[in-house]
Amino acid sequence: xxxxxxxxxxxxxxxxxxxxxxxxxxxxxxxxxxxxxxxxxxxxxxxxxxxxxxxxxxxxxxxxxxxxxxxxxxxxxxxxxxxxxxxxxxxxxxxxxxxxxxxxxxxxxxxxxxxxxxxxxxxxxxxxxxxxxxxxxxxxxxxxxxxxxxxxxxxxxxxxxxx
Amino acid sequence: xxxxxxxxxxxxxxxxxxxxxxxxxxxxxxxxxxxxxxxxxxxxxxxxxxxxxxxxxxxxxxxxxxxxxxxxxxxxxxxxxxxxxxxxxxxxxxxxxxxxxxxxxxxxxxxxxxxxxxxxxxxxxxxxxxxxxxxxxxxxxxxxxxxxxxxxxxxxxxxxxxxxxxxxxxxxxxxxxxxxxxxxxxxxxxxxxxxxxxxxxxxxxxxxxxxxxxxxxxxxxxxxxxxxxxxxxxxxxxxxxxxxxxxxxxxxxxxxxxxxxxxxxxxxxxxxxxxxxxxxxxxxxxxxxxxxxxxxxxxxxxxxxxxxxxxxxxxxxxxxxxxxxxxxxxxxxxxxxxxxxxxxxxxxxxxxxxxxxxxxxxxxxxxxxxxxxxxxxxxxxxxxxxxxxxxxxxxxxxxxxxxxxxxxxxxxxxxxxxxxxxxxxxxxxxxxxxxxxxxxxxxxxxxxxxxxxxxxxxxxxxxxxxxxxxxxxxxxxxxxxxxxxxxxxxxxxxxxxxxxxxxxxxxxxxxxxxxxxxxxxxxxxxxxxxxxxxxxxxxxxxxxxxxxxxxxxxxxxxxxxxxxxxxxxxxxxxxxxxxx
Numbered sequence: 001x002x003x004x005x006x007x008x009x010x011x012x013x014x015x016x017x018x019x020x021x022x023x024x025x026x027x028x029x030x031x032x033x034x035x036x037x038x039x040x041x042x043x044x045x046x047x048x049x050x051x052x053x054x055x056x057x058x059x060x061x062x063x064x065x066x067x068x069x070x071x072x073x074x075x076x077x078x079x080x081x082x083x084x085x086x087x088x089x090x091x092x093x094x095x096x097x098x099x100x101x102x103x104x105x106x107x108x109x110x111x112x113x114x115x116x117x118x119x120x121x122x123x124x125x126x127x128x129x130x131x132x133x134x135x136x137x138x139x140x141x142x143x144x145x146x147x148x149x150x151x152x153x154x155x156x157x158x159x160x161x162x163x
Numbered sequence: 164x165x166x167x168x169x170x171x172x173x174x175x176x177x178x179x180x181x182x183x184x185x186x187x188x189x190x191x192x193x194x195x196x197x198x199x200x201x202x203x204x205x206x207x208x209x210x211x212x213x214x215x216x217x218x219x220x221x222x223x224x225x226x227x228x229x230x231x232x233x234x235x236x237x238x239x240x241x242x243x244x245x246x247x248x249x250x251x252x253x254x255x256x257x258x259x260x261x262x263x264x265x266x267x268x269x270x271x272x273x274x275x276x277x278x279x280x281x282x283x284x285x286x287x288x289x290x291x292x293x294x295x296x297x298x299x300x301x302x303x304x305x306x307x308x309x310x311x312x313x314x315x316x317x318x319x320x321x322x323x324x325x326x327x328x329x330x331x332x333x334x335x336x337x338x339x340x341x342x343x344x345x346x347x348x349x350x351x352x353x354x355x356x357x358x359x360x361x362x363x364x365x366x367x368x369x370x371x372x373x374x375x376x377x378x379x380x381x382x383x384x385x386x387x388x389x390x391x392x393x394x395x396x397x398x399x400x401x402x403x404x405x406x407x408x409x410x411x412x413x414x415x416x417x418x419x420x421x422x423x424x425x426x427x428x429x430x431x432x433x434x435x436x437x438x439x440x441x442x443x444x445x446x447x448x449x450x451x452x453x454x455x456x457x458x459x460x461x462x463x464x465x466x467x468x469x470x471x472x473x474x475x476x477x478x479x480x481x482x483x484x485x486x487x488x489x490x491x492x493x494x495x496x497x498x499x500x501x502x503x504x505x506x507x508x509x510x511x512x513x514x515x516x517x518x519x520x521x522x523x524x525x526x527x528x529x530x531x532x533x534x535x536x537x538x539x540x541x542x543x544x545x546x547x548x549x550x551x552x553x554x555x556x557x558x559x560x561x562x563x564x565x566x567x568x569x570x571x572x573x574x575x576x577x578x579x580x581x582x583x584x585x586x587x588x589x590x591x592x593x594x595x596x597x598x599x600x601x602x603x604x605x606x607x608x609x610x611x612x613x614x615x616x617x618x619x620x621x622x623x624x625x626x627x628x629x630x631x632x633x634x635x636x637x638x639x640x641x642x643x644x645x646x647x648x649x650x651x652x653x654x655x656x657x658x659x660x661x662x663x664x665x666x667x668x669x670x671x672x673x674x675x676x677x678x679x680x681x682x683x684x685x686x687x688x689x690x691x692x693x694x695x696x697x698x699x700x701x702x703x704x705x706x707x708x709x710x711x712x713x714x715x716x717x718x719x720x721x722x723x724x725x726x727x728x729x730x731x732x733x734x735x736x737x738x739x740x741x742x743x
Contacts, residue, residue: 010354014289014301025294055481062478068298068318071354163353 002031003057004083004153006161007046007064008072011037015069019046022067028052028060032085032128032150043071043163047152049128072161080156086123086149087131088113092142093120101142108134119144166343174344176305177202177336180269183312185212186346189240191231191606192216193224197244198284199271202336216606216635218599219627221248225255226596226625227603229264233586234561234604236391238265238319238327245271245333246284250291254593256326257295261590262385262412265324267315268292272301272332288330297325302335306342310350317350322357323476324389358475361492361500369447369471369488370504376445377516378467378523379405380436382428385412385589386450386474386494393417393582395498396449402505403512406524408436410451412589415579420558425524429457430726431571434531434737437724439524441733443468450474450494453484454590463731473497531737535720543692545569545644545716549576552614552642555699560612561586561604565597565621568650571722573616595624601639602632612640612703619645619672619713629682632709640702641711643675646718654721658736679711689714 009015016035023030028050035046050060057075064073076083093101094117105112105122108130114121124134128151135146155161164173174182180203184192193216196204207215218224221243228239243252249270259266270292273282289299298318300311308331315327373379381403387396393416400407400423407417408428417424426433428440440446446468451457453472458464461483472479472486473494480489490497535546549572552562558578563586564570570587579585586604588596601615622643632639644650652667676686685708689698695714702710727734727742735743 014293014299017290018293021293059478059482066476066478068352068355 001053001057002049002051002077004076004081004151005048005050005057005061005064006074006076006153007048007070008038008161008163009044009046009067010069010071011042011044012069015044016046018067018069019048019064022063023048023050026059026063028056032148034150034152040163045161047150049151071163074155074161076153076155079159081153082156083127083151083153084125085128085131085151086125087134088121088123088147089135089143090119090121090145091138092118092144094118097142101138104134104137108137110134164341171343171345173341175202175206175336175338175341176302176308176331177206177338179305179308179342179344180312180331180336181206181210181213182344183309183346184240185210187312187316189213192240192242193218193227193603194242195221195224195244195248197246197248197271199245199273199333200242202333202338203242203271203331205338215242216631218631220625221251222255222595223599223602223625223628223631225252225266225268226258226593226599227606228266228268229255229259230563230586230600230603231607232259232264232266232324233388233600234583234607236265236389236583238267238316238324239603241266241268243268243270244284245273245288246286249286249288253291253295256292256328258588258591258593258596259326260295260297262588263324263389264326265319266326267312267319267329268326269329269331272330274334275332276334278332288328292328295326296328299328299330301330302332305335305337305340308335309344309346313347314350314352318355323479358492359496361473361490361497363500365488365490366497366500367504369490370501370508372445372469372471372488373403373447373501374505374508374510374512376405377513378439378443378520379403379445379447380439380443381405381407381447381449382410382440382451383407383413383416383449384410384451387413387416388450388582390450390475390494392450392494392498395495395502399498399502399505402502404517405447405512406439406521408432408440410454410457410589411574411587413451414574414585415582418580419578420580425528427574428732430459431575431722431724432726433575434724434735435524435527437726437732437735438527440465440468441731442523446470448472448474448486449498452479452482455483458484459726459732459734460729465732531724535723536738541691541693542717543695543715545572545646545720546576547692548642548644548695548714548716549573549616551695551699552616553577555696555703556612556614560584560614561601561608563587563597563600563604563613563615565615565617565624566592566594567618567621568646568654568720568722569616569618569621569644571651572644594621597621598625598628598639598641601641602628602637605637605639606635614640614642616642616644618650619643619647619669619675620649626678629679629684629709633683636707638705638707638709641709643711643713644716645672645675645713646716646720647672648718650718650720651722657721675711675713679709684709684711686710687712
């Protein structure tokens with residue numbers, strides 16, 4: 001099963017490499033990974049999506065908690081949560097394809113953020129499966145380049161991940 | 164130099180490293196100098212509180228520090244230079260990590276502005292050590308040195324212990340740049356708060372299970388030793404009259420000569436320990452991690468047992484074997500709480516069921532008691548050597564070992580009655596550990612007997628340390644069980660590869676007696692069992708000399724019992740021809 005694990009950690013050099021190293025060292029899988037500082041400059045928030053059975057995911061959270069730089073760990077998938085990912089996608093857009101792509105983009109509530117006579121660059125925000133659906137709706141022929149941010153997530157309701 | 168009008172001293176980074184170690188109560192550090200550490204070595208030279216022990220290879224420095232920690236529970240300290248010094252230390256760091264041994268390793272580093280430029284003797288020690296340390300630090304500002312050192316010791320010694328590396332770029336130790344020095348008394352880290360006690364509700368539930376058990380086994384590991392919980396373990400076990408088995412790392416946690424002790428368990432565990440585990444209805448695991456050398460096939464492990472698992476590290480619980488009652492906490496505190504609960508309970512352990520259980524265990528004990536056969540030839544059995552060692556030292560010596568058959572024989576046949584006396588590399592299985600480990604112990608326990616049980620293969624992995632022993636007068640006794648082959652490799656080749664002895668035969672061994680004599684020590688060669696006792700007593704009587712006993716043993720002997728691969732706990736080879 002896919003899990004979204006959120007990690008609050010010290011914003012220190014080497015902290016990220018400890019997390020990434022742990023995953024490769026213990027043979028855990030990383031589907032996506034994002035990390036950035038929080039409103040508190042001494043803390044970073046890292047989100048990792050991983051696939052594993054309950055036992056593996058339990059080990060992942062326990063092992064993450066053991067890292068000295070890690071302050072808190074939560075498996076967002078255990079409760080109600082919101083996940084978002086940003087994708088920027090550069091598309092061939094000439095001739096009648098131009099209008100077709102614009103329409104698809106509107107359906108998915110994407111925004112065209114850069115235009116040339118032959119290309120569109122589209123920004124799309126949503127859960128990862130929505131981004132996947134957009135890609136498959138377009139077909140590979142028109143795609144020039146894809147960049148995705150990886151997933152970040154937050155719990156619904158009043159629950160917060162903080163110190 | 165003091166800051167005017169205060170008692171705050173100004174020290175250079177190099178002086179701070181040394182002073183912080185002194186303030187941490189460190190007496191000996193083990194190391195080897197090099198370019199990036201010259202300032203630190205100069206600071207060491209100018210004081211007398213912290214004594215440096217010069218090894219001949221950095222691996223030995225880490226093993227000496229590690230063995231000190233195993234014998235005392237306090238972090239050992241090693242000091243090695245950048246580049247090759249640091250990489251040579253990695254095996255020793257990994258050895259400590261696998262066995263959860265507290266250690267602080269200070270590594271030199273090239274100057275900050277050269278990091279990343281492939282400078283002379285540069286290596287990314289933070290990156291290299293990361294998977295085998297509990298934590299590592301890089302010094303970015305000299306004034307941080309005192310707090311980093313304090314944190315390093317705190318992290319190494321608390322919670323589940325482990326090695327910590329401090330990487331010190333040379334420019335952090337410049338002698339002419341001085342900073343106010345104050346050693347912090349306390350550490351506060353928001354991201355690190357070790358657990359200090361177990362969950363009372365869980366402990367109560369576990370105690371209920373204990374009092375209802377009919378076929379219980381207490382299975383304990385290194386956590387009881389490093390957690391200083393052997394007194395509590397012994398009291399609880401006696402209170403309950405339960406059988407106790409120890410892992411390789413846990414030997415000495417419960418008295419080896421006690422009737423309730425049923426031996427080591429696992430791959431080379433005793434017949435009765437493995438049988439009892441398999442048939443148990445309750446396993447109380449304390450500071451043990453259900454490692455693959457203990458459980459055999461996890462899906463066949465102890466089919467009728469409920470598992471209570473006490474460990475300071477939550478990640479060790481339900482990692483390989485699902486615990487029915489997990490208890491996260493220090494073994495000592497949790498066991499103490501259990502003792503009080505048992506004492507205060509109206510319910511008593513089920514005496515009838517335990518009586519029957521002990522009868523069964525005693526029957527297993529008798530069925531497969533002696534375990535090895537002597538034959539008419541004069542060729543000694545390695546087991547006889549260990550039994551003699553146990554006899555000559557009254558089971559009181561510190562025994563270190565290397566890795567292989569001799570290690571298993573030492574674990575099986577030396578009766579450890581006290582914790583912290585059996586010093587071996589269990590998790591990583593590091594050949595070359597035994598001699599430096601013995602040295603680290605002897606240096607700190609000069610009045611105790613320290614024996615290194617080794618083989619002619621392992622001893623050659625750090626034999627250069629005989630020179631260090633000469634320099635510092637370390638009269639350890641080395642028992643080399645010489646079977647002229649890498650015994651454990653050969654055993655597996657006998658059992659699984661139709662005796663094709665690929666690379667397991669040691670050709671052109673040195674004349675060990677002459678070799679140790681050239682280092683200034685005493686060498687003895689023992690070929691006959693009838694000479695063994697006299698020679699060994701003579702060796703231990705030479706209190707101030709290192710004695711190397713080159714003991715010829717049967718090269719065809721195997722270690723038994725040996726669990727059958729992918730089987731359950733009770734599936735064992737008992738000799739070359741008998742199987743359960």
